[in-house]
Amino acid sequence: MDRNFHSELKQLKESIVLMAEKAMLNTTRAMEALKLRDISIANEVIEADREIDELELLIDQTAIRYMTLYQPVSGDMRLIAVAIKTSHDIERIGDEASSIAKRIGRILTAAGNGHVLPDNLVVIPQAARIATDMLRDAIEALIDEDVEKCISIIRQDKQVDSMNRSNFQGFTNMLSEGGAETEILLELVFISKSIERIADHATNIAEEVIYLHSGQEVRHAGIKKGIIPPEVTG
């Protein structure tokens, strides 16, 4: 028997989906700003982060209210705990997108002043696309109760880590070669790191979704319990 207040859990999930959509959009739009060399798009991303922050507050308030009024147990309680943690991860993703947009703004300003941009900028949007796909998959796994998809997300995190290391190497090589302005290259190193962090947060969400749907904790010891294949965490 579903009780009348169970509909509030559905609303909670809907808020998480909305928040994640906004975070994905902001990340994608930041990449568009870089591709189109359009500083106004970067500024829109920075402004839009406030909506994500507001949703985090709403989710926290809804979760605390639900716990206080309805004393959830079992799967309902796990959903509440995961909602609070997931919304925090998405809020951090929003912050990273905002930070990326600010850095792109500075890069574009520098470019507008005649500074040279590196030619291999494409590696940044490539990594960002994988990271946002991971977030989208994690949210779909939350809705579809798909633990297998979560394991695949955790696997992808290694790919983004590797891309970040490669970017770091590439940009620092350019620094030593004098291929572009130091300021621009440093901003790109930090942007690459931000994308890597977005993938980390998507991975956190995937781990939280595994906990939600299986009750099993995989964050630190998943491999020992045999929940995650060794090649994923190894």
Next chain:
Amino acid sequence: MVETNKAATSPAISSDSTDPQYIQVKDNYGFWYGDTKVLHDLNMDIPKKKVTAFIGPSGCGKSTLLRNFNRMNDLVEGTHHSGDIVIGGRSIYDPKLEVISLRKRIGMVFQKYNPFPKTIYENIVYSLRIAGRSKKSHLDDVVERSLRGAALWDEVKDRVHDSALGLSGGQMQRLCIARAIANEPEVLLMDEPCSALDPIATGKIEELIHTLKDEYTIVIVTHNMQQATRVSDYTAFFYLGKLIEYNDTETVFMNPKEEQTEAYVSGRFG
């Protein structure tokens, strides 16, 4: 023991709520059993078509106030009151008011389900028969409407002429609710309506309460604070016959204004 609060009788709801008020406890309402004053200086407005929960430790006066709404305490010797209670715009102490008609307007459901030792059908139409209503088609309509209203129709429609005493506890309590709403009251008073029921029957009654508030103004006394959070829109906390705090349920349980309320709802009382 937490000290009582002197400024307890100014409920926030009377000024903050935009819901239309239906029951007004006013003029520093007081009530005595003999020489013992059990309700002190109460002023509160209870909104229409909402669920208002009365909570508080035993002896705090919550049931006494509830039973005064339909003057059930008139049956107790030596009681008297000060101030007034107005329901639907009319004082319940109006000398021209017949108590019987008041109780038709204000139905009551008790802690222990108390069906008459009659059929399900006769339980519901009992008061109508006393009032001289005997047309079968009308009574049939009332029985179906009341049982549907109490979410019991589907379970008993094939046996409405069986004894009510053959029902489960939860069904008997819903029958008592059906009996109360047969008179189409304006207000439903519920005095610990789930305390004798198992969790599943309790869940059904609570869902029923949630549905009934579309039609009725409901006041429920409960010792179960979780029940108050689940079913009520507003909560009033009483202690030693005084209204300590009265606000929307979310505020009372999430961010109460009074220390005594905080202590009570978090189980640190006494």
